[in-house]
Amino acid sequence: MREFSLPALYEVPADGNLTDLIRRNASLHPDVAVIGRKVDGRWQDVTAAQFLAEVRAAAKGLMASGVQPGDRVGLLSRTRYEWALLDFAIWSAGGVTVPVYETSSPEQIQWILGDSGAVACLVETEAHQEAVESVRDRLPELKHLWRIEGAPQGESAVERLREAGEGAGISDEAVDERSALADADSPATIVYTSGTTGRPKGCLLTHRNFFAECGNAVERLKPLFVTGESSVLLFLPAAHVFGRLVEVGALLAPIKLGMVSDIKNLTEDLAGFRPTLMLGVPRVFEKVYNGARAKAQADGKGKIFDKAAETAIAYSRALDTPEGPSFGLKLKHLVFDRLVYSKLRDVLGGRATHAISGGAPLGERLGHFYRGVGFTVLEGYGLTESCAATTFNPADRPKIGTVGQPLPGSVVRIADDGEVLLHGEHLFTRYWNNEAATAEALSEGWFHTGDLGTLDEDGFLTITGRKKEILVTAGGKNVAPAVIEDRIRAHALIAECMVVGDGRPFVGALVTIDEDFLPRWLKSHGKPEGLTAADLVDDAELLADVQKAVDDGNAAVSQAESVRKFRILPTQFTEASGHVTPSLKLKRNVVAKDFADEIEALYQR
Known part of the structure; x- marks a missing residue:
């Protein structure tokens, strides 16, 4: 057993709650832009004073509509300005926010709103409203349903709430009195876990959890959170706990927060907002790299890009040595900075x-590679139950290849069987209406993550797999799928990869093709435009290139753990198809069931 901890850098207020942040900001920094909102394609600043006023106005409407302290209120929307506004309005009215992914099915919506006992729900679009209405007869406690955009009355939910508050004559003082009722240990939100197996569990997070998480994270990363100078662009789902970390952390710092709905126009949004800090998942950074490399190849500059990439990697690795980069490496790095790296940084907003x-x-x-081009990606690790990040790499001395050190004020322990255990004020209180699941996950103050990992001598954590995802081949070899899957998926041609082989004679894999990259691959191989993965599952050239990705993945594991056969699937693993969660984690049991025939084919003679 091994454990590591860092002292707390932030003291959680004993009797405060998250609404204190927006009143403090309005008092200390009234004219500082705390949020950027996009209106008709243009970014507009919202000052701390303006944000407080708009939150109060919406909270008055919730109070006038009967929302009482402790009531749960659903929030079903993409990431946008109104998400943060309504989240803080719900808290200011004394309520508990229940996020719902905007891609949720009516059945999932019914489960989340029904299990949480939500008395009201705010939705973004007409389609969302119709989804809620279709199950409303099974939601007896749901009294109110408001729509953020395109409401039939011609007014948005925000406008209707403002008018309701004004009509009821509710004062700012009444809102502030209601806001002050919750203390640090009061429920702030119930976040339903993505549910890779079974029904999602409602994870109850308190105001204390968010203070401990965001306060310590901001203090540990202080150079990146400079009021009036720093900014962060959030394009991940705000319904996910990682998105909430960004929202609350930005307002706690405070720094300017930008919120956009998706990554389809990410390059344009980055250029317009120009953040100093980005949040993302590995797939975003993989696509940026693969896209830049593919463009360079299309322009006849592929060799230059590859040399620049190798130089960036070598330069970054040299930064971790006592002697640092050599003079010759520094010179090469300077040349490639002008030719390649600066252009890549421009794509990321500049x-x-x-x-x-x-x-x-x-x-x-x-x-x-990214650190070598002047854009350091700090990896972290966390779960809904840990209120997002429970470890992360410090900005001043990251250890690339790890997920960093523990959140200050918390402890990470590696159990005798390799499981990662967590302890700290940022940990969830309980699962809503699920005592059995709570008792299984929490034991004597320690949260059992279900993940396997190792701690080095400096307390940097490396995740090596999931306890429940360990495959045992017919030969008795234990295989952690994540290691090889991540390597294969990093290839530009690969969208998703799922390793199989439990109880089988060898390890195999199901692979899907990246639809964004496929047109470039077709062009470079002289094949007709418009062909799909379904048309190419038996194409010799495509199979050969996928084999290269598999070979690269195999290089990371032993021979017994390596993928010996794979199948290209004619479809995609998507949230809509039910094969991945909103946070892009594979639902292995669903994939295994839906593609049972393809898996079986891997093992036919």
């Missing part, structure tokens, strides 16, 4: 020097 990545391993090679 000002960002750091990013925080979570959800899955980025990979050591890609981590060194």
Whole structure:
């Protein structure tokens, strides 16, 4: 057994709650832009004073509509300005926010709103409203349903709430009195876990959890959170706990927070908002790298890009040595900075020097590449139950290839069987309406993550797999799928990869093709435009290139753990298809069931 901890850097207020942040900001920094909102394609600043006023106005409407202290209120929307506004309005009215992913099915919506006992729900679109209405007869406690955009009355939910508050004559003082009722240990939100197996569990997080998480994270990363100078662009789902970390952390610092709905126009949004800090998942950074490399190859500059990438990686690795980069390496790095790296930084907005990545391993090679080009990706690790990040790499001395050191004020322990255990004020209180699951996950103050990992002598954690995802081949070899899957998935051609082989004679894999990269691959191989993965599952050239990705993945594991056969699937693993969660984790049991025939084919003679 091994454990590591760091002293707390932030003291959680004993009798405060998260609404104190927006009143403090309005008092100390009234004219500082705390949020950027996009209106008709243009970014507009919202000052701390303006944000407080808009939150109070919406909270008045919730109070006028009968929302009482402790009531649960659903929030079903993509990431946008109104998400943060309504989240703080719910808290200011004394309520508990229940996030719902905007891609949720009616059945999932019914489960989350029904299990939480939500008395009201705010939705973004007409389609969301229809989804809630379709199950409303099974939600007896749901009294109110408001729509953020395109409401039939011609007014948004925010406007309707403002008018309701004004009509009821509720004062700012009444809102502040209601806001003050919750203390640090009061429930702030119930976040339903993505549910890779079974029904999602409602994870109850308190105001204390968010203070401990965000306060210590901001203090540990202090150089990246400078009021009036720093900014962060959030394009991940705000319904996910990682998104909430960004929202609350930015307002705690405070720094300017930008919120956009998706990554389809990410390059444009980065150029317009120009953040100094980015948050993302490895797939985003993989796509940026693969896209830049593919463009360079299309322009006849592939060899230059590859040499620049190797130089960046070598330069980053040299930074971790006592002697540092050699003079010759520094010179090569300077040349490539002008030719390649500066252009790549421009794609990322031009000002960002750091990013925080979570959800899955980025990979050591890609981590060194980004640091080498002047854009350091700080990997972290966390779960809904740990209120997002429970470990992360410090900005001043990251250890690439790890997920960093424990959140200050918390403890990470590696049990005798290799499981990662957590302890600290940032940990969830309980699962809502689920005592059995709570008792299974929490034991004597320690949260059992279900993840396997190791701690080095400096307390840096490396995740090596999941206890429940360990495959045991017919030969008795234990295989952790994550290691090889992450390496294979890093290839530009691969969208997803799932390793199989439990009880089988060898390890196999199901692979899907990246739809964004496929057109470039078709062009470079002289094949007709418009062909899909379904048309190419038996194409010799495609199979050969996928084999290269598999070979690269195999290089990371032993021969007994390596993938010996794979199948290209004619479809994608998506949230809509039910094969991945909203946080892009594979639902292995669903994939195994839906593609049972393909798995079986791997093992036919």
